[in-house]
Amino acid sequence: MKYLIKNAMNPKSNKKIFASIASSMLFVSCGAPTIISTPIENIDTVPLKNIVLTEAQLKNWNSADLKKDTIPGMSVNRAYNELLKNKNGQTVIVAVIDSGVDIEHEDLDGVIWTNPKEIKNNGKDDDNNGYIDDIHGWNFLGDSENENLEYTRIVKKLKPKFEGKNFASVSASDKEEYQTYIEAKAQLEEEYQKAVGTKTRYEQIIQQVKPSHEKIAEVLGKEDYNQNELLGVKAETPQMQQQVALLSQMFGFLQKGETIPDLIQNIEGGIKHFSEQLNYHLNLDFDGRTIVKDNVDDITDVTYGNNNVMGPNPDKEGIKHGTHVSGIIAAERNNGKGVNGIAKNVKIMAIRAVPNGDEYDKDIALAIRYAVDNGAKVINTSFGKYFSTHPEWVREAIKYADEKDVLIVNAAGNEGLDLDQKAVYPNDQTDNTSEISNNFITIGALNYEYGSNLVASFSNYGKNNVDAFAPGVKIWATTPSNSYEYLQGTSMAAPAVSGVAALIRSYYPKLKATQVKQILMDSGLSTTATVVVGSDGIKSDKFTELSKSGKMVNLYNALILAEKLSK
Numbered sequence: 235m236k237y238l239i240k241n242a243m244n245p246k247s248n249k250k251i252f253a254s255i256a257s258s259m260l261f262v263s264c265g266a267p268t269i270i271s272t273p274i275e276n277i278d279t280v281p282l283k284n285i286v287l288t289e290a291q292l293k294n295w296n297s298a299d300l301k302k303d304t305i306p307g308m309s310v311n312r313a314y315n316e317l318l319k320n321k322n323g324q325t326v327i328v329a330v331i332d333s334g335v336d337i338e339h340e341d342l343d344g345v346i347w348t349n350p351k352e353i354k355n356n357g358k359d360d361d362n363n364g365y366i367d368d369i370h371g372w373n374f375l376g377d378s379e380n381e382n383l384e385y386t387r388i389v390k391k392l393k394p395k396f397e398g399k400n401f402a403s404v405s406a407s408d409k410e411e412y413q414t415y416i417e418a419k420a421q422l423e424e425e426y427q428k429a430v431g432t433k434t435r436y437e438q439i440i441q442q443v444k445p446s447h448e449k450i451a452e453v454l455g456k457e458d459y460n461q462n463e464l465l466g467v468k469a470e471t472p473q474m475q476q477q478v479a480l481l482s483q484m485f486g487f488l489q490k491g492e493t494i495p496d497l498i499q500n501i502e503g504g505i506k507h508f509s510e511q512l513n514y515h516l517n518l519d520f521d522g523r524t525i526v527k528d529n530v531d532d533i534t535d536v537t538y539g540n541n542n543v544m545g546p547n548p549d550k551e552g553i554k555h556g557t558h559v560s561g562i563i564a565a566e567r568n569n570g571k572g573v574n575g576i577a578k579n580v581k582i583m584a585i586r587a588v589p590n591g592d593e594y595d596k597d598i599a600l601a602i603r604y605a606v607d608n609g610a611k612v613i614n615t616s617f618g619k620y621f622s623t624h625p626e627w628v629r630e631a632i633k634y635a636d637e638k639d640v641l642i643v644n645a646a647g648n649e650g651l652d653l654d655q656k657a658v659y660p661n662d663q664t665d666n667t668s669e670i671s672n673n674f675i676t677i678g679a680l681n682y683e684y685g686s687n688l689v690a691s692f693s694n695y696g697k698n699n700v701d702a703f704a705p706g707v708k709i710w711a712t713t714p715s716n717s718y719e720y721l722q723g724t725s726m727a728a729p730a731v732s733g734v735a736a737l738i739r740s741y742y743p744k745l746k747a748t749q750v751k752q753i754l755m756d757s758g759l760s761t762t763a764t765v766v767v768g769s770d771g772i773k774s775d776k777f778t779e780l781s782k783s784g785k786m787v788n789l790y791n792a793l794i795l796a797e798k799l800s801k
Contacts, residue, residue: 235383235588235591235592235593235617235618235619236332236333236555236588236616236617236723236725286490287305287682289491291303291305292682292708292710293573293710294307294311294574294710295307295682295705295708296308296310296562296576296704296705296709296730297309297310297311297574297576298310298311299311299312299790300684300759304684305682305684306680306682306684306688306705306759306786307682307705308576308704308705308730308734308786308787308788308789308790309788309789309790309791310576310733310789310790312790313737313789313790313793316790317790317793317794318737318741318793321741323578323579323737323740323741324579324739324740324741324743325579325580325581325740326577326579326580326581326611326612326736326739326740327347327580327581327583327608327609327610327611327612328563328564328577328580328581328582328583328610328611328612328613328614328732328733328736329371329582329583329585329601329604329605329610329612329613329614330556330559330560330563330582330583330584330585330614330729331585331587331588331598331601331602331605331613331614331615331617332555332556332559332560332584332585332586332587332588332614332616332617333545333552333553333554333555333556333586333588333589333590334373334543334544334545334552334553334556334557334584334586335371335543335544335553335556335557335560335582335584335586336544336550336553336557336712336713336714336715337370337543337544337584338544339557339561339712339714339715339716340571340572340716341561341565341566341569341571341572341573341712341716341718342557342560342561342564342565342566342582342712344566344569345564345565345566345575345580345581345582346370346581346582346584347370347371347581347582347583347584348369348370348581349361349368349369349370349608351363352367352368352369354367354369355367355369363604363607363608364536364537365539365541365604366541367541368541368608369541370541370543370583370584371541371543371583371584371585371586371604372539372540372541372543372585372586372601372604373539373540373541373542373543373545373585373586374538374539374585374586374587374597374600374601375526375539375545375586375587375589375597376525376526376527376538376539376540376546377525377526377540377546378522378523378525378526378546378589379522379545379546379547379552379589379590380510380513380514380520380522380589380590380591381514381515381522381523381589381590381591381592381593381594382514382515382516382517382520382521382522382591382592383422383425383515383516383591383592383619383621384418384592384619384620384621384622384623385417385418385419385421385422385620385621386418386422386515386516386517386518387592387623388414388415388418388621388623389415389418389419389422389518390518392411392412392414392415392418393415393419393518395408395415396408396411396412396415396416399412401413401416414621417621418621421620421621422516425511425516426512426516429508429511429512429516430508430512432504432508433504433505433508433509433512436501436504436505436508437505439501440498440501440502440505442480443480443481443484443494443497443498443501444498445477446476446477446480446481447481447494447495447498449474449477450464450467450477450478450481453467454467457493457494457495458493458494458495459493459494460493461482461485464478464481464482464485465478465482481494484497510590514590514591515591515592522589522591523594526538526539528596530594530596531596531623531624532596533596533599533600533624533627536600542586543584543585543586544584544586545586549714549715550714550715551714552590553586553714554713554714554719554721555588555616555721555725556584556586556588557712557713557714558709558711558712558713558719558721558725558726559614559616559711559725559726559728559729560582560584560712560729561573561575561711561712561713561718562575562576562709562711562726562729562730562733563575563576563577563580563582563614563729563730563732563733563736564576564577564578564580564581564582564733564736565711565712572710572712572718573710573711573712573718575711575733576729576730576732576733576734576736576737576789577732577733577734577736577737577740578737578740579736579737579740580733580736580740583605583608583609583610585601585604585605587600587601588617592619592621593617593619595622595623595624595625595627595628595659596624596627598615598627598628598631598660599624599627599628599630599631600631602628602631602632602634602635602642603631603634605635605640606631606634606635606638606640610640611639611640611641611736611739611747612640612641612642612643612732612735612736612739613635613640613641613642613643613732614643614728614729614732615642615643615644615645615660615728616644616645616723616724616725616726616728616729617645617725618644618645618646618647618658618659618660619658619659620656620657620658620659621659622659622660625659625660625661628659628660629660629661629662629664629670632660632662632670632671632673632674633670633671635671635673635747636671636672636673636674636747636748639673639746639747640673640747641673641675641735641739641747641750641751642673642674642675643675643677643728643729643731643732643735644660644661644674644675644676644677644728645676645677645723645724645725645727645728646658646676646677646678646679646693646694646695646696646699646700646724646727647693647694647724648679648692648693648694648723648724648725649692649694649769650691650692650693650694650767650768650769650770651694651695651768652694652695652696653676653694653695653696653698653699653700654696654697654698654699655696658694658699661674661676661699662674663698663699672748672751673747673748673751674751675701675702675731675751675754675755676699676700676701677700677701677702677703677704677724677727677728677730677731677787678690678693678694678695678700678702678703678704678706678724678727678780678781679692679693679703679704679705679706679707679722679723679724679726679727680693680703680704680705680706680707680727680786681706681707682705682707682708685763685765686763686764686765686766686774687765687766688761688763688765688777689703689765689766689767689777689780690706690707690722690724691766691767691768691769691771692722692723692724692769693706693724693727693767694724695767695780695781696780696781697779697780697781697782698782699782700780700781700782701751701754701755701781701782701783702731702754702755702758702781702782702783702785702786702787703727703780703781703785703786703787704727704728704730704731704734704786704787705726705727705730706722706723706724706725706726706727706730707722707726708720708722709721709722709726709730711726730787731754731787734754734787734789734792735750735754737789737793738750738753738754738792738793738796741793741796742796742797742799742800744800745796745799745800749799750796753792753795753796753799754787754792755782755783755785756783756785756795757785757788757791757792757794757795758783758785758786758787758788758791758792759785759786759788759791760777760778760783760784760785760786761777761778762776762777762778763776763777764776764777765777765780767780
């Protein structure tokens with residue numbers, strides 16, 4: 235499942251946008267660049283300097299500098315201006331394993347990888363890599379788009395075997411599989427009821443809000459009225475009084491700059507989301523894989539899919555996620571168009587393997603191997619799930635990438651969970667503590683509000699299973715058909731780090747993937763502040779206890795440390 239958050243009807247999102255100044259690293263230049271850590275007891279004595287972000291600052295906040303801009307970004311602009319000016323790097327291929335990428339986008343078309351060993355559209359496997367006409371990558375989903383969640387597939391597969399049985403009645407050899415079935419069945423039943431209930435509530439809300447808005451818009455002669463204008467309406471009937479009261483309440487759910495039409499759009503998006511859950515994700519009678527015509531339980535069955543990395547839908551609706559991720563990493567810089575990606579000198583290899591639903595372990599394992607074999611030095615994996623039928627296939631692919639010196643940047647997930655207590659897939663651990671390789675880095679999401687709300691409320695965390703944090707709230711980037719949108723999730727935090735990693739590998743190509751991972755973790759900014767974690771807003775912990783490094787990835791620092799280690 236793609237790690238993207240939609241904020242329909244989320245009162246916790248109605249917060250003022252603040253950032254504050256603090257710095258946990260000082261930079262000193264005396265011969266070779268060095269990094270000197272600020273004594274940790276001094277960090278929290280720096281006075282807070284709160285500012286309200288302008289639209290321009292918000293669109294670029296992940297590149298801002300905490301010290302110079304008082305915004306907790308990754309110091310990208312500062313790094314380009316002070317460290318990379320007049321320097322040339324090597325081209326680095328970054329593989330985006332995702333829902334697909336709009337390779338025709340005005341801000342991406344110049345950074346899309348082209349397979350130099352393949353002759354376009356001749357119907358032959360010119361480079362003998364097993365994939366015919368893989369010009370810009372590969373589509374492991376073929377013409378499929380929608381899928382079950384993994385626990386739905388597990389219930390569907392095991393129901394004939396275990397329905398009506400209990401733990402005592404199954405054989406010893408089947409007990410582990412039976413336990414998986416019971417856990418998956420419980421998850422399916424819980425999520426199904428939740429989807430039905432939430433969809434019904436959203437439908438009830440929209441049935442009241444939409445006609446109320448239409449009436450008030452007619453009276454005011456405008457769609458984008460503010461709350462003061464609403465309260466100034468002379469409500470002459472009990473019905474209009476109710477409409478004004480309802481819409482006034484709805485203003486409490488809006489983020490800065492949003493209007494009632496935005497709220498209506500969000501609610502309708504929520505209805506669509508839960509409808510898709512009921513129709514596809516949680517539907518035992520739906521099978522989206524039959525169109526692919528492969529055996530998902532056979533890792534040696536590899537002759538499937540096609541070269542259409544934009545997927546089968548002509549309106550490109552299903553590839554928004556992968557297009558946004560790609561833009562965060564490498565949208566063409568300084569071309570006068572929508573957004574600057576984090577990294578220059580990058581070519582995006584598009585690999586479609588994440589459907590609208592849960593990805594298959596087989597597709598992910600083969601996608602990682604495809605990326606490695608075709609020259610990627612960084613792989614972005616902004617997806618995940620909490621059940622896995624063949625995790626060993628993916629872990630073997632991760633180890634293969636490690637052997638070939640490829641870094642994998644992985645999103646932590648959006649359920650506000652402690653991953654030390656709840657496993658998420660893919661991961662690089664077999665027992666929650668021991669890593670199978672050292673080329674896999676998991677990233678949580680930061681908010682633009684520096685202070686107690688620094689960690690995104692949706693972001694997973696974990697002292698052992700999350701490595702670092704990066705910007706992931708309200709990120710402006712490319713979406714299909716030459717459009718741009720704010721999206722958020724750990725899906726947006728991971729590609730920010732992929733961009734930093736790609737720049738390190740571009741300018742310091744002798745550094746190994748394992749060294750790049752360590753640089754990302756060691757060079758970040760930190761704080762001793764206590765921050766809120768989890769979507770309920772109740773739990774809090776020291777920021778340093780929420781990831782292995784206890785830090786926020788910072789490009790400026792990372793380049794300085796990379797320079798030092800490369801000598």
